[in-house]
Amino acid sequence: xxxxxxxxxxxxxxxxxxxxxxxxxxxxxxxxxxxxxxxxxxxxxxxxxxxxxxxxxxxxxxxxxxxxxxxxxxxxxxxxxxxxxxxxxxxxxxxxxxxxxxxxxxxxxxxxxxxxxxxxxxxxxxxxxxxxxxxxxxxxxxxxxxxxxxxxxxxxxxxxxxxxxxxxxxxxxxxxxxxxxxxxxxxxxxxxxxxxxxxxxxxxxxxxxxxxxxxxxxxxxxxxxxxxxxxxxxxxxxxxxxxxxxxxxxxxxxxxxxxxxxxxxxxxxxxxxxxxxxxxxxxxxxxxxxxxxxxxxxxxx
Amino acid sequence: xxxxxxxxxxxxxxxxxxxxxxxxxxxxxxxxxxxxxxxxxxxxxxxxxxxxxxxxxxxxxxxxxxxxxxxxxxxxxxxxxxxxxxxxxxxxxxxxxxxxxxxxxxxxxxxxxxxxxxxxxxxxxxxxxxxxxxxxxxxxxxxxxxxxxxxxxxxxxxxxxxxxxxxxxxxxxxxxxxxxxxxxxxxxxxxxxxxxxxxxxxxxxxxxxxxxxxxxxxxxxxxxxxxxxxxxxxxxxxxxxxxxxxxxxxxxxxxxxxxxxxxxxxxxxxxxxxxxxxxxxxxxxxxxxxxxxxxxxxxxx
Numbered sequence: 001x002x003x004x005x006x007x008x009x010x011x012x013x014x015x016x017x018x019x020x021x022x023x024x025x026x027x028x029x030x031x032x033x034x035x036x037x038x039x040x041x042x043x044x045x046x047x048x049x050x051x052x053x054x055x056x057x058x059x060x061x062x063x064x065x066x067x068x069x070x071x072x073x074x075x076x077x078x079x080x081x082x083x084x085x086x087x088x089x090x091x092x093x094x095x096x097x098x099x100x101x102x103x104x105x106x107x108x109x110x111x112x113x114x115x116x117x118x119x120x121x122x123x124x125x126x127x128x129x130x131x132x133x134x135x136x137x138x139x140x141x142x143x144x145x146x147x148x149x150x151x152x153x154x155x156x157x158x159x160x161x162x163x164x165x166x167x168x169x170x171x172x173x174x175x176x177x178x179x180x181x182x183x184x185x186x187x188x189x190x191x192x193x194x195x196x197x198x199x200x201x202x203x204x205x206x207x208x209x210x211x212x213x214x215x216x217x218x219x220x221x222x223x224x225x226x227x228x229x230x231x232x233x234x235x236x237x238x239x240x241x242x243x244x245x246x247x248x249x250x251x252x253x254x255x256x257x258x259x260x261x262x263x264x265x266x267x268x269x270x271x272x273x274x275x276x277x278x279x280x281x282x283x284x285x286x287x288x289x290x291x292x293x294x295x296x297x298x299x300x301x
Numbered sequence: 302x303x304x305x306x307x308x309x310x311x312x313x314x315x316x317x318x319x320x321x322x323x324x325x326x327x328x329x330x331x332x333x334x335x336x337x338x339x340x341x342x343x344x345x346x347x348x349x350x351x352x353x354x355x356x357x358x359x360x361x362x363x364x365x366x367x368x369x370x371x372x373x374x375x376x377x378x379x380x381x382x383x384x385x386x387x388x389x390x391x392x393x394x395x396x397x398x399x400x401x402x403x404x405x406x407x408x409x410x411x412x413x414x415x416x417x418x419x420x421x422x423x424x425x426x427x428x429x430x431x432x433x434x435x436x437x438x439x440x441x442x443x444x445x446x447x448x449x450x451x452x453x454x455x456x457x458x459x460x461x462x463x464x465x466x467x468x469x470x471x472x473x474x475x476x477x478x479x480x481x482x483x484x485x486x487x488x489x490x491x492x493x494x495x496x497x498x499x500x501x502x503x504x505x506x507x508x509x510x511x512x513x514x515x516x517x518x519x520x521x522x523x524x525x526x527x528x529x530x531x532x533x534x535x536x537x538x539x540x541x542x543x544x545x546x547x548x549x550x551x552x553x554x555x556x557x558x559x560x561x562x563x564x565x566x567x568x569x570x571x572x573x574x575x576x577x578x579x580x581x582x583x584x585x586x587x588x589x590x591x592x593x594x595x596x597x598x599x600x601x602x
Contacts, residue, residue: 088482089482181389182389182527183505184505184524185525204484204485206506206518214596216598216599217507217520217521217523217597218600219518219520222485223483224483224486224489253601256600256601257600290602291602294602295515296515296516296517296518297518298517298557299554299558299561299595300554300557300558301591301592
């Protein structure tokens with residue numbers, strides 16, 4: 001089975017207390033695809049400009065990522081520049097140049113309209129809906145968003161959410177979308193908006209998955225060397241959906257495992273700039289951290 | 302086995318978005334003792350004024366809390382007043398009147414100098430050390446503190462910490478005491494200051510226990526009705542030490558269980574004002590939440 005992802009592919013310039021990079025491979029679609037590619041075949045739908053380095057497209061292909069939905073438009077690739085402060089929790093966006101991403105109209109390749117597992121990366125909610133219009137009958141649709149869309153595109157977002165199975169949010173977004181400060185109540189309220197499952201990403205505090213019946217509290221991986229948090233949420237989603245795509249199992253028991261694989265991929269992601277933290281590992285490294293998280297959260301009855 | 306606690310007994314006036322109380326039973330020693338009393342015998346060393354209601358002393362005794370170390374001094378009882386904002390995360394202290402607590406010099410009753418399990422509540426670090434001077438050979442000493450002592454009594458606190466086995470801090474305190482923004486690194490640095498174990502309380506995000514060898518990530522109980530967070534940290538410590546006192550087992554496996562019992566007691570504590578959330582339950586309620594936390598954090602390998 002394979003996973004379809006629609007998102008951004010960008011060239012990021014990032015500065016953290018530990019270093020800086022310019023025009024590094026970034027974007028939600030990129031982080032997601034690279035993370036998911038460890039588990040299953042991925043099809044990436046995104047847009048880049050004519051300036052996008054050919055080597056990056058080769059890189060995607062070499063990882064088994066299907067780029068038939070990655071279109072190249074006349075113009076420049078989406079560029080984002082940001083600076084992280086000392087504690088890596090707050091970041092300032094220095095520059096956002098949408099460039100060709102501004103006119104992005106996702107077109108799902110014919111060969112992928114039957115995709116069973118779909119991830120709607122962090123793009124304009126109406127475009128997320130347009131993706132769902134193009135796919136036949138996905139078994140599981142997971143959706144991400146951000147504060148900007150929650151505030152400025154609320155109605156469209158609520159429409160999209162009605163068609164989504166799993167909503168992935170960070171804790172601030174979960175509170176923002178529901179107006180509820182208590183995170184548990186907020187998670188429940190998200191479930192009233194359509195999704196049957198919500199996953200709240202809490203960074204260094206792990207993740208919380210809620211369904212109408214159960215809560216699952218996933219530990220964070222104890223990262224001592226957080227180098228650059230950019231893309232952690234998308235790497236999380238990539239590990240999550242990658243595992244689901246690989247197993248084809250959408251039971252609650254397997255969704256819990258998928259959350260742990262998401263946690264593991266995010267932990268590798270933040271250890272280096274761009275996708276380097278993920279590309280320097282192999283599957284055995286992933287399994288090792290999975291087992292470590294089992295130990296980290298274990299207690300005897 | 303029993304647990305010895307040294308801390309404050311106060312009359313709290315608290316206002317939250319959900320209600321208000323005046324001169325309610327509070328203080329670190331109180332919350333700790335009530336939580337621990339579900340598990341084991343507790344001996345409370347503290348000071349109150351002549352205005353302290355007799356009914357509260359009767360309440361302690363009825364719970365099997367030994368009050369032979371609770372002295373009554375001429376003057377008024379320690380009073381604290383605070384207001385919580387909408388999201389219950391930030392609180393403003395309206396008034397702190399130390400009264401008789403200002404001259405508190407803990408004296409351990411002769412019958413308790415052989416206590417095996419000692420909790421140093423949140424008081425001046427030099428007084429915490431004076432308690433350790435008075436006890437013979439405790440098997441496990443756990444210590445709490447706060448931002449005020451970390452900033453203003455740093456040297457004394459570092460001296461106390463050299464003599465402590467388990468340090469209990471919230472995440473902000475853990476970062477403050479070490480100057481390290483990464484919580485995992487910060488926890489490790491606390492271990493370099495003396496304690497063999499550090500427990501970082503993260504409120505709605507659960508707790509993290511670190512030893513030189515292992516990390517344990519404990520889930521938060523999914524509280525939907527947080528009414529008043531006052532005393533949650535001390536109730537946590539009471540459940541933690543209460544379980545250790547009851548079992549006499551200081552193995553790492555049992556410390557993990559103790560962290561879960563601490564989490565459970567904190568979850569009851571925040572559901573009502575003062576200690577009411579804890580006194581309205583029985584032991585079977587505690588076990589039910591313990592099992593619930595096992596389910597909440599479980600995933601299949």
